Amino acid sequence: xxxxxxxxxxxxxxxxxxxxxxxxxxxxxxxxxxxxxxxxxxxxxxxxxxxxxxxxxxxxxxxxxxxxxxxxxxxxxxxxxxxxxxxxxxxxxxxxxxxxxxxxxxxxxxxx
Numbered sequence: 001x002x003x004x005x006x007x008x009x010x011x012x013x014x015x016x017x018x019x020x021x022x023x024x025x026x027x028x029x030x031x032x033x034x035x036x037x038x039x040x041x042x043x044x045x046x047x048x049x050x051x052x053x054x055x056x057x058x059x060x061x062x063x064x065x066x067x068x069x070x071x072x073x074x075x076x077x078x079x080x081x082x083x084x085x086x087x088x089x090x091x092x093x094x095x096x097x098x099x100x101x102x103x104x105x106x107x108x109x110x111x112x
Contacts (some may be wrong), residue, residue: 005067012064019057046108051111058103067097 030040044050070092073083081087 005070009064009067012060012067015060016057018066019053019060022053023057041110047111051107054107054110055104058107059100062096062099062103065099066092069095069112 035043070088073091074088076082081091
């Protein structure tokens with residue numbers, strides 16, 4: 001299982017690199033053009049492309065972050081949890097679902 005998690009975390013990292021790059025480019029473009037938050041929301045409302053883009057970003061970040069939290073807890077967490085694979089997995093899944101849920105809710109608010 002650890003090899004799968006390691007591989008999945010690396011895949012999500014590779015996916016996030018271009019997503020982050022595009023996100024930063026859009027931020028620089030918007031700030032240089034003097035766009036307000038209202039202007040940006042007008043451009044993103046109803047956009048399927050931005051919705052899919054940011055949903056993919058959220059899912060990749062949630063998976064990546066959840067696996068990272070699991071790794072940190074395994075190395076630095078309480079000994080009782082660090083040696084409990086099932087407990088680590090439960091924390092990982094809970095944190096990942098929480099992150100994905102909050103992120104997708106934000107995407108829906110910006111796009112729908």
